């Protein structure tokens with residue numbers, strides 16, 4: 694059993710796994726006669742394989758309780774997957790670098806602050822959507838197309854919040 698304390702999410706710490714989406718820290722430029730700031734091209738959407746195309750989805754998730762017990766991580770070998778909260782929900786992230794196996798010492802846990810989203814790059818091992826405290830509504834951008842795009846890796850992980 695692997696026990697992890699979730700750290701506050703930062704772009705640097707998350708860099709091996711993908712991108713952090715955050716309008717407070719990303720560059721932007723004015724459009725629409727200055728009425729809008731465009732935070733442009735924040736993450737790389739990957740859609741690989743036959744008939745690959747981008748999906749725009751909304752996930753409505755029920756909250757998880759802490760400590761969070763996981764029995765597997767999953768990956769999407771043919772595409773990235775982005776989660777952006779629509780109502781400033783916080784969520785737990787558990788990730789491991791892409792690869793055919795997962796080294797326990799490479800598994801990391803994070804918690805978002807409500808204004809952050811993430812984009813898992815293709816192949817990054819991750820826990821399924823785990824929103825905290827209340828029902829969460831997330832814009833999700835990921836890959837549609839032919840073939841399998843979801844592998845599971847059995848792994849027992851318990852996650853708490855760092856005090």
Ligand SMILES: NC(=O)N[C@@H](O)C(=O)O
Nearest residue numbers: 767774819820821822843
């Ligand atoms: N299965 C699905 O669409 N969602 C998962 O990939 C997830 O990361 O929540």
Ligand code: NI
Nearest residue numbers: 767769774821
């Ligand atoms: Ni996923």
